Amino acid sequence: MQTVTITSIREEIPGVKTFTIAGEDGAPIPYTAGQFVTFVFNHHDKEERRSFSISTSPVHDESLSFTVKRIDNGAYSRLLTDRAAVGDKLYTSGAAGLFTLPADTSRYRQFLFFAAGIGITPIISLIKTILHTLPQKQVTLIYSNRSKEETVFYEELQRLLQKFPENFKVEFLYSTSFNLSRARLNKALLPVLLREYLVVPNDEVLVYVCGPFAYMRMVIWSLEEAGIPDDQIRKENFNTNDRQVHKVEPPDKGTHVATIKYNGGTYSFPVAYPDTILQAAKKNGLTLPYSCEVGRCGSCAARCTAGQVWLSYNEVLMDTDLKLGSILTCVGHPVNGDVTIEA
Ligand SMILES: Cc1cc2nc3c(=O)[nH]c(=O)nc-3n(C[C@H](O)[C@H](O)[C@H](O)COP(=O)(O)OP(=O)(O)OC[C@H]3O[C@@H](n4cnc5c(N)ncnc54)[C@H](O)[C@@H]3O)c2cc1C
Ligand code: FES
Incomplete structure (x- = not known):
């Protein structure tokens, strides 16, 4: 998590504003084209998260900017578009997401x-x-x-x-x-x-x-x-509000140990169904990156390097990602034994 500062605000059209942000001491925030930033805020004493796609490109060293549409009754979009000012501080988990360019584009003309x-x-x-x-x-x-x-x-x-x-x-x-x-x-x-x-x-x-x-x-x-x-x-997919429960169950509901490598540390804890890996991590005091918690944004994407993780839902990972071991911790359950994950 890091605190960032709004360095400029531009109105694009009525109800839509672009915000440029910088890290501590004005340091640029690293990002890849197509990614989004997730902000954490308090709403009625509850921690909430909202993501906004980055509208700038890193190729000309454009500082990270995101563009927000005001949603009627929206908690965070109204806070940003109606009240945020240059100099305000925001709390973010940084840039994430898989809606990016492939590493090898040679196949596509x-x-x-x-x-x-x-x-x-x-x-x-x-x-x-x-x-x-x-x-x-x-x-x-x-x-x-x-x-x-x-x-x-x-x-x-x-x-x-x-x-x-x-x-x-x-x-x-x-x-x-x-x-x-x-x-x-x-x-x-x-x-x-x-x-x-x-x-x-x-x-x-x-x-x-x-x-x-x-x-x-x-x-x-x-x-x-x-x-x-x-x-x-x-x-x-911007609208992750539909938190409909997908009633699919893992092939194995046993409790298995997840060992997670994250930010230079290694953490091990049991994951007991119906908890997901993300929920079990939170219960054990480890806050991994996440946003939607329903398998729709890709914020929580990680890599399973040993064992097997079953996903109850997945709107973001493609077959090629899955074959390389990519998983989503927010909808992931260890099955058929213990797992090791790099987050
Ligand atoms: C990966 C990702 C990228 C996103 N990028 C952008 C972006 O670049 N720009 C941007 O403006 N938003 C973006 N969003 C949507 C943004 O995260 C918020 O969901 C949106 O701003 C509404 O949040 P809120 O707190 O104002 O509304 P809430 O308080 O969450 O919801 C208030 C009401 O608005 C409805 N609602 C919530 N979200 C939407 C929506 N997206 N469209 C229509 N109705 C909605 C709810 O059903 C509810 O009735 C993105 C979302 C994701 C997951
Ligand atoms: S947090 Fe959105 S896919 Fe997991």
């Missing part, structure tokens, strides 16, 4: 982004990073909003379009548009846009999707229908 509303935040960070570091790649953004006036980063995207006319394309979609064939993104329009904008074979494109839940479900379904393999579609 095109990056295709689908964003709706405030879902643009991690995507603009990725777009700026690709345009400035991988100039040979094609970058396409399909960006849905109610209107041009409600489009966050409209001017910045126009500047990028002017700077990279050869390899950057944007389709702005406005749900209030009179041209109904190019208004709300739907199952009929998406294949039309793919025919227009997808300029490489299906196995050479990497797709990123971020927006409201129903939007993401429709986009992912349509992409799969169009033959884009599931492992080439990355998604970031």
Whole structure:
């Protein structure tokens, strides 16, 4: 955990503000394009966490900034957008998340982004990073909003379009548009846009999707229908409030010992079902990184180096991550014996 200071605040559109933060003595906070920062705060005497995607790119040493949309009745988004001021201190567990670029991008010749509303935040960070570091790649953004006036980063995207006319394309979609064939993104329009904008074979494109839940479900379904393999579609889910209990049970409900290597220390404790590894860690005084606690954000991602961890839910890890031993401690249970985890 660290305390950071707000160093600047900019209003993007009414109700949406970008906050730049710095660490102690103004030190920059390390981050990767596409990640988010999680803040910890007190609400009615209870510790709460909220995450915000980073909207800047580290390639030009841009200081870490995140962009917040005010939610009516929202506890933390209103605190930030209505009351936060330059100089205010925030408490954070730092940057995390897996909605990032792959280490090896050589397989992909095109990056295709689908964003709706405030879902643009991690995507603009990725777009700026690709345009400035991988100039040979094609970058396409399909960006849905109610209107041009409600489009966050409209001017910045126009500047990028002017700077990279050869390899950057944007389709702005406005749900209030009179041209109904190019208004709300739907199952009929998406294949039309793919025919227009997808300029490489299906196995050479990497797709990123971020927006409201129903939007993401429709986009992912349509992409799969169009033959884009599931492992080439990355998604970031902002709404983790649905804490619906997933009634799947592990194949083994026995108590097993988890040995966790974290921050230079090694900690061992029993994990007894129904506790997850994260819950057992908390009970034993070890606070590991986390945010949503429901397998949807990736904050708690860790690596299992010995034994077997069973996940009750997983919206973030891909098959390739799982094969490399990645797990989520918030939904992870040790099964068939003890486990060793690097967090
Ligand atoms: C990985 C990740 C990245 C995120 N990045 C961003 C970001 O870049 N910018 C940003 O503005 N937000 C982002 N969010 C959402 C953010 O973390 C908060 O959930 C959001 O700001 C609402 O928090 P709150 O405390 O104001 O509302 P709460 O007090 O938690 O909720 C108040 C009401 O709003 C509803 N609600 C909560 N969250 C949402 C939501 N996302 N959309 C619509 N209704 C909601 C609740 O159901 C409730 O009725 C991200 C979330 C995650 C998990
Ligand atoms: S804390 Fe969000 S996936 Fe585990």
